[in-house]
Amino acid sequence: DADVTQTPRNRITKTGKRIMLECSQTKGHDRMYWYRQDPGLGLQLIYYSFDVKDINKGEISDGYSVSRQAQAKFSLSLESAIPNQTALYFCATSDRGGQPQHFGDGTRLSIL
């Protein structure tokens, strides 16, 4: 079983819909991250959390929100999806030393 599990793996939805992407981990790590990846742009940090009570914005947080429901769970929401949020989304975790980050298999999200 994967240490970092993302659901769903693929999602196609329409503009204006609310979407939730979920991430769970069995690594026992405190730190969790959400990234998006677009062709030619690399990985960009959306939000990160150092523990259940600590949530921080990354470089591209507009249009997104997160919830850290437990140490092992970190969800990303798009309140009203728009087409330019079509991307590959990755969840990652790391321990308190911060290295290295371990990635889930990704969610491919398409917004029509």
Place this chain on the structure above:
Amino acid sequence: GQNIDQPTEMTATEGAIVQINCTYQTSGFNGLFWYQQHAGEAPTFLSYNVLDGLEEKGRFSSFLSRSKGYSYLLLKELQMKDSASYLCAVRGAGSYQLTFGKGTKLSVIP
């Protein structure tokens, strides 16, 4: 802020050696990571440098020069399965966030 540059694409021959360069400008530095990412898959950790010098791990080595803001990843005895994107990522001082470069797509040809 952070700025990370690496070549967009490279091609190399099976069995050969290839060097992928990464230069960075940062407001602080607390380590450099290399990840491998096959198309459509998750990035996987390859190496970590925080001090100057060479770190070797089997066919893969990574070098860091902090004074020059420069790193490279060296892949020896290339195999077809090494065809992937290689991501350079820098961690800023006092931070656990990573800033990623756009990645170098390596194609290994017979």
